[in-house]
Amino acid sequence: MPGITREEVAHLGRLSRxxxxxxxxxxxxxxxxxxxxxxxxxxxxxxxxxxxxxxxxPLTNVMRPDTVRPSLTxxxxxxxxxxxxxxRFKVPQILGED
Amino acid sequence: xxxxxxxxSYEDALAAFDPVMGLExxxxxxxxxxxxxxxxxxxxxxxxxxxxxxxxxxxxSLPVVNAVGVESAVKIGLALNCEIAxxxxxxxxxxxxxxxxxxxxxxxxxxxxAFNGYLDVDVEGETFRVEIERAHMEEDxxxxxxxxxxxxxxxxxxxxxxxxxRAGIPLIEIVTKPIVGAGAxxxxxxxxxxxxxxxxxxxxxxxxxxxxxxxxRCDVNLSLRPIGREKFGTRSETKNVNSLRSVERAVRFExxxxxxxxxxxxxxVQETRHFHEEDGSTTSGRIKEEAEDYRYFxxxxxxxxxxxxxxxxxxxxxxxxxxxVRRQRLQAEWGISDHxxxxxxxxxxxxxxxATIDAGAPADQARKWWMGExxxxxxxxxxxxxxxxxxxxxxxxxxxxxxxxxLNDKLARQVIxxxxxxxxxxxxVVEQRGLxxxxxxxxxxxxxxxxxxxxxxxxxxxxxxxVAAAGALVGAVMKATRGQADAARARELILERLGVQG
Numbered sequence: 270m271p272g273i274t275r276e277e278v279a280h281l282g283r284l285s286r287x288x289x290x291x292x293x294x295x296x297x298x299x300x301x302x303x304x305x306x307x308x309x310x311x312x313x314x315x316x317x318x319x320x321x322x323x324x325x326x327p328l329t330n331v332m333r334p335d336t337v338r339p340s341l342t343x344x345x346x347x348x349x350x351x352x353x354x355x356x357r358f359k360v361p362q363i364l365g366e367d
Numbered sequence: 368x369x370x371x372x373x374x375x376s377y378e379d380a381l382a383a384f385d386p387v388m389g390l391e392x393x394x395x396x397x398x399x400x401x402x403x404x405x406x407x408x409x410x411x412x413x414x415x416x417x418x419x420x421x422x423x424x425x426x427x428s429l430p431v432v433n434a435v436g437v438e439s440a441v442k443i444g445l446a447l448n449c450e451i452a453x454x455x456x457x458x459x460x461x462x463x464x465x466x467x468x469x470x471x472x473x474x475x476x477x478x479x480x481a482f483n484g485y486l487d488v489d490v491e492g493e494t495f496r497v498e499i500e501r502a503h504m505e506e507d508x509x510x511x512x513x514x515x516x517x518x519x520x521x522x523x524x525x526x527x528x529x530x531x532x533r534a535g536i537p538l539i540e541i542v543t544k545p546i547v548g549a550g551a552x553x554x555x556x557x558x559x560x561x562x563x564x565x566x567x568x569x570x571x572x573x574x575x576x577x578x579x580x581x582x583x584r585c586d587v588n589l590s591l592r593p594i595g596r597e598k599f600g601t602r603s604e605t606k607n608v609n610s611l612r613s614v615e616r617a618v619r620f621e622x623x624x625x626x627x628x629x630x631x632x633x634x635x636v637q638e639t640r641h642f643h644e645e646d647g648s649t650t651s652g653r654i655k656e657e658a659e660d661y662r663y664f665x666x667x668x669x670x671x672x673x674x675x676x677x678x679x680x681x682x683x684x685x686x687x688x689x690x691x692v693r694r695q696r697l698q699a700e701w702g703i704s705d706h707x708x709x710x711x712x713x714x715x716x717x718x719x720x721x722a723t724i725d726a727g728a729p730a731d732q733a734r735k736w737w738m739g740e741x742x743x744x745x746x747x748x749x750x751x752x753x754x755x756x757x758x759x760x761x762x763x764x765x766x767x768x769x770x771x772x773x774l775n776d777k778l779a780r781q782v783i784x785x786x787x788x789x790x791x792x793x794x795x796v797v798e799q800r801g802l803x804x805x806x807x808x809x810x811x812x813x814x815x816x817x818x819x820x821x822x823x824x825x826x827x828x829x830x831x832x833x834v835a836a837a838g839a840l841v842g843a844v845m846k847a848t849r850g851q852a853d854a855a856r857a858r859e860l861i862l863e864r865l866g867v868q869g
Binding site for chain 1: 416419454461462511514524528671673674
């Protein structure tokens with residue numbers, strides 16, 4: 270069984286921009302370990318002859334013609350935005366001063 | 368704000384180190400719609416007017432790949448002498464940054480649609496083969512505007528504003544294998560590669576590849592290794608180097624910077640760097656994330672792309688003559704030197720000249736006008752040659768008028784000027800401005816008589832047999848007729864009047 274370390278949880282937290290408390294690191298490490306362990310059991314039953322599956326349907330080459338379809342109006346597009354300015358989505362500061 | 372970096376001279380850097388480059392070029396395809404949805408890709412639309420649930424990443428939406436996007440990718444792959452995957456998938460590249468509302472970019476990871484190719488480029492008469500690692504399909508990001516920082520840059524901004532019209536526009540990313548062995552020519556090889564790639568993309572008709580419009584963007588990876596060592600050094604990645612000249616400058620700058628760090632006993636940090644157009648320098652950006660931090664995984668919402676071999680061969684058969692082959696053919700046909708051909712290429716004159724020849728002009732005449740008068744005027748007005756308001760057919764007509772003797776070069780220049788001013792076709796201009804050569808003897812005769820009368824000394828010399836002196840009288844006739852006289856006929860008349868044999 271692969272063991273998820275609290276350092277790995279902290280790293281994932283950083284990548285997802287989630288602020289995790291110290292006690293949460295251990296909590297999530299244990300939970301994630303359990304989840305991954307459960308999923309890993311699949312590879313125990315899959316033999317050499319079973320390739321990893323990313324798509325359950327045997328479909329390929331589903332494409333659409335290069336034809337314009339109506340877009341949302343800017344009002345519709347922005348209707349769920351928590352904040353907007355100049356008809357644009359307004360987001361918090363991306364990087365701090367450094 | 369630019370931190371002054373220590374540099375060593377280019378010559379000193381090359382004396383101690385061997386540069387290794389990797390170039391990543393993003394090409395925005397010229398499709399009508401985005402890569403995975405039917406939103407328009409038209410430029411200049413109001414912010415957020417070309418989005419839909421799919422490109423905004425709203426729950427329940429499903430992407431479907433653009434058929435022309437896939438076809439363009441295959442064409443690019445074939446033109447770059449790549450193998451085309453028999454089966455490949457898209458992958459999600461996960462990162463937390465608001466330029467993609469989905470929180471991931473749909474890209475390809477370990478299964479690119481095209482791989483293992485090459486592109487030959489010419490540098491100062493020498494052919495250099497740049498090997499292609501891969502070309503894969505992905506999508507562009509939205510446009511951020513940073514508000515509140517002193518310089519409008521991301522650093523120090525209070526908040527950012529996002530326009531997602533560009534998010535989802537098809538991109539093809541073309542990645543070279545490490546380019547080794549270019550030595551001191553590395554900056555020129557990099558520039559020549561990007562230039563050749565741009566010509567290729569344009570010839571394929573899959574994008575206009577205008578770098579100044581961001582339709583083609585280059586990232587420059589560079590590392591140095593001590594001369595004689597096999598192992599590559601640590602590289603830096605300079606992002607968004609967006610003109611041919613900048614590609615050359617960025618490579619040169621990074622060679623000098625790396626050499627200074629390494630020569631001083633330091634180590635190069637693997638990082639992304641920002642290029643500064645003003646002075647050609649680069650400055651440190653973020654420390655590069657590891658590939659595993661992107662947590663790539665196969666895109667479950669898109670089914671695999673499996674280009675049938677017959678279809679690939681059909682596309683191969685439709686490929687146009689590739690730009691380098693075409694240039695070599697034209698150069699041979701026109702009988703000009705490498706240097707002259709390079710000038711034609713640099714002036715962007717190949718297509719106008721070919722079109723003018725197709726419209727009936729002799730090659731040397733077409734070349735003469737486009738590389739002379741027209742290049743000069745394009746240069747003066749700061750426009751591209753192809754953007755001048757004169758057609759190839761009009762230039763060809765000017766050539767024909769000169770050939771049939773209606774115009775001389777001086778008059779032809781005036782006709783071209785008038786056409787550029789919007790006064791109509793060459794024939795109209797000749798008519799309206801009364802520019803045709805005067806060769807009719809009665810009209811010319813008067814001017815000749817005047818010239819002889821006004822220059823009795825010269826006339827005597829000619830009578831005495833100094834035929835060469837006739838040039839002065841021809842000049843006087845040309846002046847009197849404001850350049851419209853048929854010089855050869857004027858000379859004949861002068862000699863005739865003075866009773867001398869030409």
